Amino acid sequence: MHARRLLTGLVPLTLVAATATACGGDDEQTSVSDSGEKLDKVTLTLNWYPYGEHAPFYYGKKRKIFEKHGIDVEIRAGQGSQKTVQATGAGQTDFGWADTPAVLAGVDQGVKVKSLGVFLQTTPASVQSFTSEGLTSPGDLKGRTIAGTAGDALTKTFPIFLEKNGMDVGDVTVQNTDPAGKIAAVISGKTDALLGYASDQGPTMRHKAEKDVSYLRFSEHGLNFYSNGLIAGARTLQGRGDLARRMTAAVSEAWAAAEKSPGPAVAAMEGASEQLPPKDVLSEQFKTTLTLLHTDATEGKAPGVNTEADWRRTIEIFSEAGLVKNPKSVTQYWDAANGVKDSHGEHSEGEKGAKG
Numbered sequence: 001m002h003a004r005r006l007l008t009g010l011v012p013l014t015l016v017a018a019t020a021t022a023c024g025g026d027d028e029q030t031s032v033s034d035s036g037e038k039l040d041k042v043t044l045t046l047n048w049y050p051y052g053e054h055a056p057f058y059y060g061k062k063r064k065i066f067e068k069h070g071i072d073v074e075i076r077a078g079q080g081s082q083k084t085v086q087a088t089g090a091g092q093t094d095f096g097w098a099d100t101p102a103v104l105a106g107v108d109q110g111v112k113v114k115s116l117g118v119f120l121q122t123t124p125a126s127v128q129s130f131t132s133e134g135l136t137s138p139g140d141l142k143g144r145t146i147a148g149t150a151g152d153a154l155t156k157t158f159p160i161f162l163e164k165n166g167m168d169v170g171d172v173t174v175q176n177t178d179p180a181g182k183i184a185a186v187i188s189g190k191t192d193a194l195l196g197y198a199s200d201q202g203p204t205m206r207h208k209a210e211k212d213v214s215y216l217r218f219s220e221h222g223l224n225f226y227s228n229g230l231i232a233g234a235r236t237l238q239g240r241g242d243l244a245r246r247m248t249a250a251v252s253e254a255w256a257a258a259e260k261s262p263g264p265a266v267a268a269m270e271g272a273s274e275q276l277p278p279k280d281v282l283s284e285q286f287k288t289t290l291t292l293l294h295t296d297a298t299e300g301k302a303p304g305v306n307t308e309a310d311w312r313r314t315i316e317i318f319s320e321a322g323l324v325k326n327p328k329s330v331t332q333y334w335d336a337a338n339g340v341k342d343s344h345g346e347h348s349e350g351e352k353g354a355k356g
Helices: 002-006 052-062 081-089 100-108 153-164 179-188 201-209 234-239 241-260 262-267 279-289 308-320 351-355
Strands: 030-032 038-045 071-076 095-099 113-118 125-130 145-148 173-176 193-197 213-217 228-233
Touching (some): 038 241, 052 262, 081 228, 125 153, 125 179, 125 201, 153 193, 179 193, 179 201, 228 241
Antiparallel strands (some): 030 038, 125 213
């Protein structure tokens, strides 16, 4: 079910569901904390229904990290990164949590949205199979059938993954499968593997089948790109810049706190959704998520600190994959000025370029 979030940025804007999210609210909306401090009420729409990756948001709310930054955050379930990008650009939610390919494609279509910082900087994109299949290297995929979804970011980048590992698309059969049916296709034996996120489908598949799952991660075989991060629309960035800076600081602090206390962070998700996965799945999802927070360029820095070079690499990959028709400069996708600061309180690398 969670796999539906992988559909990124390919549907025309006219197909945006009007019910994706409710209105983000008026600038004057405030609340008062228990200590009497005035808080800005904001909405954060996720990329999908809550799963393990989202633990830091619930932990940050429980630990009053958002409140510390003057924010009263309402966390809402999403219906896929694409819809979250569109709703954020339309001002239907103050902030969003979405996959970078959907952000790139949205901007390509004219959506007025920018990233405030990508937090999952190592892609969880992977080929997932039961360990018993023996798929331990990309070469083992030859002659195999893999469940994928036509047009999504994973299927679009899979040929690049194959090429980087000395193969081509003719070596593998990608069976077009509804996102919600990919796990069932593997469990039933209709396909040998699926294209999915190591931090999402794999733990669910292991839980349902009670069989060990193995991963061929794109990032470990020559192909890495940015994944999920915090986004805001022009309405928020232009009219509430200070709020955007406080929100990015709060989200970064929440992720840092959750990284140090993964058990309590996952526990904070209790009651977040009727569709919430079992606790052991949540724990495995978040454990995997914590392996995705940095590239070599950002190792040791605060969660969400980005570099211009990593952004350029991601843009180039999705331009090559055909998801971005008219690639633009990094500053058209990433708002470094309002983005996450590093551990020394300085702006993310690349802001000088954004200003100059």
